[in-house]
Amino acid sequence: MKLFWIYFIIIITVFYSCSPKPYGNTNKVYVKQSKLFAKKITGVPVNLIIADSFKKPLYTAYTTNFGIRKPNIVVIHYTAQNSCEQTLQTFTKTATQVSAHYVICKDGTLHHMLNDYLRAWHAGISRWGNNTDVNSNSIGIEIDNNGVDSFSNAQINTLLGVLSFVKKEYNIPAENFIGHSDVAPARKIDPGILFPWKALSEKGFGLWYNDTSTVTLPVDFNVKYALKIIGYDVKNLQNAINAFKRHYLNTANEALFTKPEEKVLYAVMLKYLN
Ligand SMILES: [Zn+2]
Known part of the structure; x- marks a missing residue:
């Protein structure tokens, strides 16, 4: 019986030492960095000295009523890379300065690379409505896709699971x-x-428009305002039109809206106003 346990321990040890840990070193970096951030948010607030004339309080008073800030936007990406492994490597190299909370491989495998409460570097310079720091309150989900192929059913199923959860x-x-x-x-x-x-x-993630065959455009309908109401940055109107077309009309045709397309824009805008 004693021999059995010795063999058992040897087998378990061999099994674990052989199990793949290709990101062992970068995982240690993650734990170290997240501990530094944890330390930062467990620190007490510092009283600011705004000016020489600033009146300092006579005593310290911290509130007892607080929570942790939560993500409120989900930004979906494709990786534009050739494999999930390539993306994992990109997101674990300091020099790239890019990351996401989740990566979904073609076979549906889900890598949760960053705690949802922490800020991933996925959106870059971006704007949605008046929010100019999308990274700070969003979750970034990267789907392994080269930008040409269709998304696999396994990926979409995993994505739906993640979206439901968040x-x-x-x-x-x-x-x-x-x-x-x-x-x-x-x-x-x-x-x-x-x-x-x-x-x-149809599952509750993102808005879509109703049938536009009976829609009549208001005489003063303004494309720029409609895109702005939805959330687009309209500093360059054509860029916003192109982005809208990709999302709601599944086309990469970069031209001004046709009248039927304007009706779609109007119908989406109404959804955002509701
Ligand atoms: Zn992206």
Whole structure:
């Protein structure tokens, strides 16, 4: 019996020492960095000295009523890379300065690379409505896709699972499930025209429009205002139009809106006003 346990321990030891840990070193960096941030938020508030004439309080008083800030937007991307492994390597190299909370591989494997409460570097210079720091209150989800191929069913199934979880966990409204090209229309085109936004909206992630065959455009309908109401950065109107077309019309055709397309814009705008 004693011999059995010796063999058992040897087998377990060999098994664990052989199990793959290709990111052992960068995982240690993650733990170290997250501990530094934890230390930062457990520190007490510092009284600011605003000016020489600033009246300092006679005593310290911290509130007892607080929580932790939560993500409120989900930004979906495609990786524009050739494999999930390539993306994991990109997100674990300090020099790249890019990351995401979740990476979904073609076979549906889910890598949760960063705690949802921490700030990933996925959106870059971006804007949604008046929010100019999308990284600070969003969750970034990268889908392994080269920008040409269709998304696999396994990926979409995993994605739906993640979206359900984060929507419930952080109480994220349906309209705040958007794409990278929506928040960075001048720079980005992902998750691209093959992404199934309509199907996602039917599950409560993102908004979609009703049938536009009976829609009559208001005489003073203004494309720029409509895009702005939805959330697009309209500093460059054509970029915003292109991003809208990718998301709601599944086309990379970069031209002004046709009248039927303007009706779609109007119908989406009405959804955002509701
Ligand atoms: Zn992206």
